[in-house]
Amino acid sequence: MLKEFKEYVNEYDMNNHNIKYRYNHSLRVQKICVALAKMLNLNKEDAEIIKIAGLLHDIGRFEQLKLTNSFSDNEFDHAAYGAMILFKEGLIENFNVNPKYYDILEFAILNHNRFKIMEINDERKIMIAKILRDADKIDIFDAYTYQKIYKITNIDDEVSQDVAIEFKKHESINRKIRKTKADLLISIIAFVFDINYKESFEIINEQKYLDELYNQIENKEKFKEYFDYAKDYIKERIDEYAR
Ligand SMILES: [Fe+2]
Numbered sequence: 001m002l003k004e005f006k007e008y009v010n011e012y013d014m015n016n017h018n019i020k021y022r023y024n025h026s027l028r029v030q031k032i033c034v035a036l037a038k039m040l041n042l043n044k045e046d047a048e049i050i051k052i053a054g055l056l057h058d059i060g061r062f063e064q065l066k067l068t069n070s071f072s073d074n075e076f077d078h079a080a081y082g083a084m085i086l087f088k089e090g091l092i093e094n095f096n097v098n099p100k101y102y103d104i105l106e107f108a109i110l111n112h113n114r115f116k117i118m119e120i121n122d123e124r125k126i127m128i129a130k131i132l133r134d135a136d137k138i139d140i141f142d143a144y145t146y147q148k149i150y151k152i153t154n155i156d157d158e159v160s161q162d163v164a165i166e167f168k169k170h171e172s173i174n175r176k177i178r179k180t181k182a183d184l185l186i187s188i189i190a191f192v193f194d195i196n197y198k199e200s201f202e203i204i205n206e207q208k209y210l211d212e213l214y215n216q217i218e219n220k221e222k223f224k225e226y227f228d229y230a231k232d233y234i235k236e237r238i239d240e241y242a243r
Pocket of ligand 1 (some may be wrong): 057058077078112113
């Protein structure tokens with residue numbers, strides 16, 4: 001599967017740092033999925049499915065960059081596009097995946113970037129989709145901190161009122177209401193409100209992503225309350241499950 005994925009991506013310009021980043025992100029999300037599968041004690045089949053989902057979740061990004069020359073999420077839904085080329089156009093057949101997993105994979109990939117997971121009556125599908133969303137967010141935290149892929153250091157504007165209100169309701173921030181650079185920072189911090197598993201909170205806690213992000217910001221004091229809020233939330237979630 002990895003070999004086939006490499007072959008697929010090699011058709012794109014690997015000298016383009018965006019392509020390279022997406023390739024590495026896919027590999028890292030796969031790794032996080034494997035780690036979570038172990039921590040969550042998934043059975044062999046589910047562990048295999050989440051491993052595939054991790055690797056293929058962003059496959060729509062490569063065509064997106066070629067077609068639109070951007071990664072903008074406003075004009076192009078790379079998740080829906082990825083699910084479409086894999087499962088409607090049959091690209092999945094190149095990846096040596098058991099066809100009985102197609103349906104679960106399609107749901108997970110389609111839902112990985114949605115504001116909320118579609119409501120369906122299928123716990124297994126929901127579980128795989130939730131793990132994938134957690135793994136994706138963990139790697140985005142990593143990209144903003146240790147990998148230094150994205151930088152959010154000097155923020156010279158303010159948090160919009162709508163964004164502040166959503167944040168304080170423990171809601172993740174819909175990209176449609178994001179207006180300022182400060183909003184972007186708040187929406188990254190708010191990822192924690194959309195984390196599903198205690199094990200994912202533990203990774204975020206151990207890696208100190210929020211501290212690391214905070215330390216990078218020049219005028220950090222202005223945002224301290226948001227960081228404190230999110231850190232308390234993580235602690236509460238871990239304690240709640242430990243009880
Ligand atoms: Fe994605």
